[in-house]
Amino acid sequence: MSGLITPPPLRNDCFALPAGVHWTPVDEALALLRERLTPVTGSETVHVSRAMGRVLADDVVAPRANPPLPNTAVDGYGFAGGRPEGPHVLLLSDERAAAGPRLTSVVPVGQAVRILTGAALPTGVDTVVLQEDVTVADGQIAFNGPIKAGANTRRAGEDVHKGDVILKAGLRVTAADMAILAATGVDQVDVRVRLRVAVVSTGDELVEAGETAKQDQIFDANRPMLLSMITAMGHVPVDMGRCADDRAALSRVLDDAARKADVVITSGGASAGDEDHVSSLLTEVGAMQMWRIAIKPGRPLALGLWNNTPVFGLPGNPVAAMVCILVFASPAMAQLAGAGWVAPVGYDVPANFTKSKNEGRREYLRARICDGQVDVFGSEGSGRISGLSWADGLVELTEEAQQINKGDLVRYIPLGSYGL
Numbered sequence: 053m054s055g056l057i058t059p060p061p062l063r064n065d066c067f068a069l070p071a072g073v074h075w076t077p078v079d080e081a082l083a084l085l086r087e088r089l090t091p092v093t094g095s096e097t098v099h100v101s102r103a104m105g106r107v108l109a110d111d112v113v114a115p116r117a118n119p120p121l122p123n124t125a126v127d128g129y130g131f132a133g134g135r136p137e138g139p140h141v142l143l144l145s146d147e148r149a150a151a152g153p154r155l156t157s158v159v160p161v162g163q164a165v166r167i168l169t170g171a172a173l174p175t176g177v178d179t180v181v182l183q184e185d186v187t188v189a190d191g192q193i194a195f196n197g198p199i200k201a202g203a204n205t206r207r208a209g210e211d212v213h214k215g216d217v218i219l220k221a222g223l224r225v226t227a228a229d230m231a232i233l234a235a236t237g238v239d240q241v242d243v244r245v246r247l248r249v250a251v252v253s254t255g256d257e258l259v260e261a262g263e264t265a266k267q268d269q270i271f272d273a274n275r276p277m278l279l280s281m282i283t284a285m286g287h288v289p290v291d292m293g294r295c296a297d298d299r300a301a302l303s304r305v306l307d308d309a310a311r312k313a314d315v316v317i318t319s320g321g322a323s324a325g326d327e328d329h330v331s332s333l334l335t336e337v338g339a340m341q342m343w344r345i346a347i348k349p350g351r352p353l354a355l356g357l358w359n360n361t362p363v364f365g366l367p368g369n370p371v372a373a374m375v376c377i378l379v380f381a382s383p384a385m386a387q388l389a390g391a392g393w394v395a396p397v398g399y400d401v402p403a404n405f406t407k408s409k410n411e412g413r414r415e416y417l418r419a420r421i422c423d424g425q426v427d428v429f430g431s432e433g434s435g436r437i438s439g440l441s442w443a444d445g446l447v448e449l450t451e452e453a454q455q456i457n458k459g460d461l462v463r464y465i466p467l468g469s470y471g472l
């Protein structure tokens with residue numbers, strides 16, 4: 053029998069987790085990133101109009117109250133004190149209080165004044181009756197009680213007091229936050245300098261989107277996707293272009309990327325093939341932190357440091373690249389950017405599909421909500437880019453899950469949870 057070599061048992065499943073190798077569970081990989089990565093961005097002061105999407109470097113304190121003065125919540129008639137049940141008639145002042153300059157004259161006790169929504173209460177007014185409940189005639193108003201003292205008015209500072217912390221350090225400013233910053237008179241905010249994220253695509257087969265491709269070339273789909281996701285996540289994308297499957301060239305690109313950015317994201321070459329230079333370079337310089345993760349898709353994810361800069365070596369298949377940037381790089385980049393570890397929000401939704409799965413690895417499926425149930429894309433192929441466009445979220449199946457039947461609750465994570 054000498055001269056014959058013996059084949060291993062046929063598995064034909066590149067997702068089977070071979071025995072004897074430690075496959076890092078997703079949560080263990082996430083915990084390690086969370087523990088090791090700290091904010092790397094400095095701070096700067098910007099005008100409040102430019103605060104949208106920025107991460108606050110410090111707590112923001114309200115320079116003034118909202119509302120600054122007591123005012124009326126309705127159009128009506130203002131006077132002092134509540135009134136008991138029954139009819140009431142009050143003399144109507146000639147003046148009128150409207151939003152804008154506050155009425156300076158005092159409303160005498162027992163008189164009412166015409167007042168419009170948002171007007172500061174003049175001295176002598178603490179209660180307002182709705183105009184719909186009033187008859188006006190002969191310089192008088194008549195209405196029925198009971199009306200509580202303070203009815204239909206808003207107290208000064210009832211929303212925010214001067215000196216309150218309105219927004220906490222680490223928060224990423226939303227459109228709603230823009231309103232409270234403006235309302236409380238903030239004019240400058242201290243924010244983190246945006247995180248710079250370099251993106252490089254590796255592979256001899258790649259050609260630039262928009263150019264002419266030969267039959268044996270494919271368009272670089274990952275880079276436009278990854279650069280756009282980084283922008284949507286509030287970071288600054290640094291486009292490092294494409295790099296051939298060449299070790300020396302890749303090493304130079306990584307040097308350059310680590311100089312220009314705070315984080316480097318590569319796609320392709322993460323696996324263990326002859327041309328998988330990202331993983332082998334990181335391993336060679338002793339910078340590989342993690343590689344074999346029990347996840348589908350995205351098993352060959354290379355996590356390491358290049359010149360002290362974190363590198364996320366995403367798999368080349370576009371679906372795996374997207375899943376890995378969402379699951380691993382997105383919370384990690386938030387932490388590096390000073391926003392803290394931002395885990396995505398998910399919901400338990402009934403499945404409108406059936407699926408069997410191997411135990412021991414976490415799986416992410418392209419998913420879409422339809423009539424309160426969640427559907428998954430017809431193919432799990434990691435190169436099926438059309439499924440990424442089809443999806444509005446991901447279904448996350450736990451390591452323990454083996455059989456999912458229609459109606460079972462599964463975890464659905466909307467892409468909006470990642471800021472997309």
Ligand SMILES: Nc1nc2c(c(=O)[nH]1)N[C@H]1C(S)=C(S)[C@@H](COP(=O)(O)OP(=O)(O)OC[C@H]3O[C@@H](n4cnc5c(N)ncnc54)[C@H](O)[C@@H]3O)O[C@H]1N2
Pocket residue numbers: 066067253254255257258270271272273274275319320321322323324325328349350351352366367368369370372434435
């Ligand atoms: N023998 C095995 N082969 C493979 C395994 C395995 O376990 N055993 N795992 C497969 C899985 S899963 C993945 S994912 C890939 C990951 O490999 P790499 O990260 O080294 O990626 P590449 O080989 O460079 O490319 C994979 C695939 O993706 C296409 N690609 C790459 N970059 C882009 C881009 N920028 N835009 C569009 N498409 C891209 C590339 O042409 C390949 O088709 O390994 C499997 N193999």
Ligand code: MOO
Pocket residue numbers: 347348349350351352367369371372434435
């Ligand atoms: O896991 Mo590969 O990461 O499917 O496409």
